[in-house]
Amino acid sequence: MGEKVVLEALGVSKFFYARTKKDGKRQVVKAVDNVSFKVRENETFSLVGESGCGKSTTGRTVMRLLEPTEGKVLFMGENIMDRKGASLKQLRRQMQMIFQDPYSSLNPRKAIGRIIEEPLEIHHIGNASERREMAISALKQVGLREDQFYRYPHEFSGGQKQRIGIARALILEPKILVCDEPVSALDVSIQSQVLNLLQEIKDSSGVSLLFISHNMSVIRYISDRVGVMYLGRIVEECETARLFRRPGHPYTKALLSAVPEPSPNLRTERVELQGEVPSPLDPPSGCAFHNRCAYATPLCSAKIPERQEVETEHYVECHYAKELLRVSQQSHVLAQPAVMGRR
Amino acid sequence: MAPLLRVDGLRTEFRTLRGSVTAVDGVSFEVEAGQMFGLVGESGCGKSVTSQSIMRLYDEKKLARHSGKAILDGEDLLSVSQKRMRQIRGRDISMIFQDALSSLNPVFTIGWQIQEALKMHQKLGKRESRERAIEMLRLTGIPSPDKRVDCYPHELSGGMRQRAMIAMALVCTPKLLIADEPTTALDVTIQAQIMEMIVDLKDRLNMGVLLITHDLGVVAQTCSRVVVMYLGQVVEEGDSCDIFDNPRHPYTIGLLRSVPSVSTKKGDPLPVIQGSVPPLDKAGAGCRFADRCPLADEGCKIEPPALVDLGGGQKARCRKLDLTGG
Numbered sequence: 081m082g083e084k085v086v087l088e089a090l091g092v093s094k095f096f097y098a099r100t101k102k103d104g105k106r107q108v109v110k111a112v113d114n115v116s117f118k119v120r121e122n123e124t125f126s127l128v129g130e131s132g133c134g135k136s137t138t139g140r141t142v143m144r145l146l147e148p149t150e151g152k153v154l155f156m157g158e159n160i161m162d163r164k165g166a167s168l169k170q171l172r173r174q175m176q177m178i179f180q181d182p183y184s185s186l187n188p189r190k191a192i193g194r195i196i197e198e199p200l201e202i203h204h205i206g207n208a209s210e211r212r213e214m215a216i217s218a219l220k221q222v223g224l225r226e227d228q229f230y231r232y233p234h235e236f237s238g239g240q241k242q243r244i245g246i247a248r249a250l251i252l253e254p255k256i257l258v259c260d261e262p263v264s265a266l267d268v269s270i271q272s273q274v275l276n277l278l279q280e281i282k283d284s285s286g287v288s289l290l291f292i293s294h295n296m297s298v299i300r301y302i303s304d305r306v307g308v309m310y311l312g313r314i315v316e317e318c319e320t321a322r323l324f325r326r327p328g329h330p331y332t333k334a335l336l337s338a339v340p341e342p343s344p345n346l347r348t349e350r351v352e353l354q355g356e357v358p359s360p361l362d363p364p365s366g367c368a369f370h371n372r373c374a375y376a377t378p379l380c381s382a383k384i385p386e387r388q389e390v391e392t393e394h395y396v397e398c399h400y401a402k403e404l405l406r407v408s409q410q411s412h413v414l415a416q417p418a419v420m421g422r423r
Numbered sequence: 424m425a426p427l428l429r430v431d432g433l434r435t436e437f438r439t440l441r442g443s444v445t446a447v448d449g450v451s452f453e454v455e456a457g458q459m460f461g462l463v464g465e466s467g468c469g470k471s472v473t474s475q476s477i478m479r480l481y482d483e484k485k486l487a488r489h490s491g492k493a494i495l496d497g498e499d500l501l502s503v504s505q506k507r508m509r510q511i512r513g514r515d516i517s518m519i520f521q522d523a524l525s526s527l528n529p530v531f532t533i534g535w536q537i538q539e540a541l542k543m544h545q546k547l548g549k550r551e552s553r554e555r556a557i558e559m560l561r562l563t564g565i566p567s568p569d570k571r572v573d574c575y576p577h578e579l580s581g582g583m584r585q586r587a588m589i590a591m592a593l594v595c596t597p598k599l600l601i602a603d604e605p606t607t608a609l610d611v612t613i614q615a616q617i618m619e620m621i622v623d624l625k626d627r628l629n630m631g632v633l634l635i636t637h638d639l640g641v642v643a644q645t646c647s648r649v650v651v652m653y654l655g656q657v658v659e660e661g662d663s664c665d666i667f668d669n670p671r672h673p674y675t676i677g678l679l680r681s682v683p684s685v686s687t688k689k690g691d692p693l694p695v696i697q698g699s700v701p702p703l704d705k706a707g708a709g710c711r712f713a714d715r716c717p718l719a720d721e722g723c724k725i726e727p728p729a730l731v732d733l734g735g736g737q738k739a740r741c742r743k744l745d746l747t748g749g
């Protein structure tokens with residue numbers, strides 16, 4: 081992992097505006113709210129959080145597939161917010177994306193070899209036979225065979241389709257690959273194959289990954305650093321092992337404790353979360369987590385907590401982050417009596 | 424004591440345009456009252472077909488043919504009339520699904536729907552049945568149930584709808600609840616709440632629960648007994664502690680290893696199961712797992728293995744069990 085920063089988000093926000101049915105008033109959804117993070121060279125930085133917290137919107141905004149409402153994005157140190165036309169296209173070459181749904185992200189009427197070649201055509205790279213050569217080598221790199229070049233997507237399983245998507249994204253040799261829930265639609269035995277492939281590619285090509293997932297075990301395995309999102313904000317950011325060992329934000333603690341470990345002997349002592357995720361149309365005042373937080377005080381509902389660096393490169397948005405970190409000396413995973421009863 | 428549900432040699436064949444396929448092939452297991460029983464396996468292995476066959480939900484004239492037995496409290500569900508089955512469904516067995524929206528009717532309030540489910544099997548006055556609906560909503564942990572009872576499904580969050588569906592399924596206090604991926608569409612924090620609620624209700628009502636899921640973590644944390652399926656067959660069965668600590672079938676072993684867990688070292692490649700699940704009609708004559716199995720030999724490809732009793736209630740369908748022990 082290098083020190084060089086490939087991608088940096090600086091105070092990025094993305095708001096959506098919706099009209100309510102009832103009174104026709106304009107309402108705002110702060111899908112991404114003042115988010116900052118860095119992805120370093122050959123690093124996997126992950127965004128994790130529950131449905132609707134803004135992971136995909138963040139990914140799409142930093143790739144400039146969506147225009148941010150505020151903030152800026154730096155790619156290799158250069159502000160990319162004003163890029164247009166040819167210069168934006170040039171940028172796209174270096175930032176590629178793979179998606180959750182391997183079924184709908186491939187054109188069913190094209191042979192997979194042509195699907196993989198397509199980005200080369202769009203960017204006018206090589207002649208027809210060179211493009212074919214490159215596509216074949218990409219095909220092999222993701223574990224498929226040359227003779228499958230002229231097969232159609234429906235002839236492949238979910239895991240194989242995801243490999244095809246990865247081959248297509250990699251053929252332009254991007255600096256960064258944004259992976260939005262790349263294994264969520266796959267069975268566990270296939271999921272591990274695809275995770276290994278992504279890890280292998282990262283090791284051999286030096287690409288950086290911005291990895292998006294709601295699955296904590298996957299995040300723990302694949303990431304170097306993690307940003308935990310809640311209602312549009314990164315509430316905690318930390319190196320992976322430390323985050324799982326000693327989370328600083330009450331939400332991270334609750335999230336980690338809810339993950340069912342695949343072993344009956346490992347019982348997680350669950351941190352109860354009160355209530356439900358609030359509507360993004362009407363987020364709570366102050367700290368957006370205060371209505372569910374076991375540690376909340378009147379300060380929490382009054383004032384938005386600032387991002388503080390509680391340890392080197394460990395950021396938490398919570399008024400009591402330092403105090404909480406001190407008490408959470410140990411892992412939340414303890415072999416304790418069952419909280420979720422059995423039998 | 425006789426088990427609450429005894430499934431014995433269940434086989435379900437579908438007539439399709441390309442001939443018939445056997446989606447479930449000789450599945451047997453027993454669920455006891457008050458027990459949480461897990462049915463796990465990857466997509467397409469026949470978990471849902473097993474449960475829907477027990478519930479007799481397929482069109483038996485055109486689509487499905489069953490054989491074997493599914494005995495609930497002494498009565499074979501596979502041989503009773505559809506009329507009798509309608510009495511049993513909802514009263515003795517209830518089912519909940521992954522997608523609450525498709526089992527709740529959008530044009531009626533949830534209270535009305537719960538009362539309707541109740542009316543099918545019990546005669547109660549209007550007041551009483553409304554009280555009972557509110558009580559069920561309270562039991563499933565819905566806050567201010569006396570207000571929510573008049574909500575329409577779309578006015579509730581995903582987790583809340585799942586609770587409402589469970590309230591509807593349990594209003595007649597069935598003996599057996601079949602839960603088919605009840606939390607798969609939900610966030611982990613909500614999943615944990617819902618699973619805790621199901622475990623709690625199971626204990627209170629002394630109900631048997633057949634939990635169908637692909638999530639090994641959920642099974643490990645909630646079920647006392649587990650069946651692992653692969654391509655329509657049971658490949659391993661046992662108490663959770665045995666299955667998770669000492670799995671014997673190569674498929675179960677591979678499946679458990681391939682989930683990244685606390686003990687997985689970062690940077691090491693994850694263990695994988697080679698290849699992918701073949702289509703049902705491509706399964707070979709021998710062991711159905713043979714072409715993906717690291718232990719398979721020529722014999723495995725020819726000879727279908729039997730389910731071997733390993734003692735202590737654990738069974739595995741494999742010819743190489745001498746290599747997987749310890």
Ligand SMILES: Nc1ncnc2c1ncn2[C@@H]1O[C@H](COP(=O)(O)OP(=O)(O)OP(=O)(O)O)[C@@H](O)[C@H]1O
Nearest residue numbers: 096109111130131132133134135136137138294360
């Ligand atoms: N085009 C849009 N118009 C209006 N609101 C949107 C739009 N896209 C996303 N949102 C809202 O923004 C919020 C964040 O959505 P986003 O898809 O980024 O979440 P996510 O973390 O990726 O969730 P998931 O895990 O379900 O994919 C949600 O409340 C969503 O409803």
Ligand SMILES: Nc1ncnc2c1ncn2[C@@H]1O[C@H](COP(=O)(O)OP(=O)(O)OP(=O)(O)O)[C@@H](O)[C@H]1O
Nearest residue numbers: 437439446465466467468469470471472473637703
């Ligand atoms: N109505 C049907 N007609 C023909 N084949 C069917 C029908 N329903 C299911 N099948 C087949 O039976 C097999 C088992 O399907 P089933 O739905 O039970 O899988 P499952 O284990 O529940 O998977 P999932 O985890 O994806 O829900 C599959 O191969 C499926 O294609």
Ligand code: SF4
Nearest residue numbers: 367370373380398399
């Ligand atoms: S700021 Fe307050 S409410 Fe927010 S997480 Fe910290 S303690 Fe809880």
Ligand SMILES: [Mg+2]
Nearest residue numbers: 135136137260
């Ligand atoms: Mg998303």
Ligand SMILES: [Mg+2]
Nearest residue numbers: 470471472603
């Ligand atoms: Mg199913």
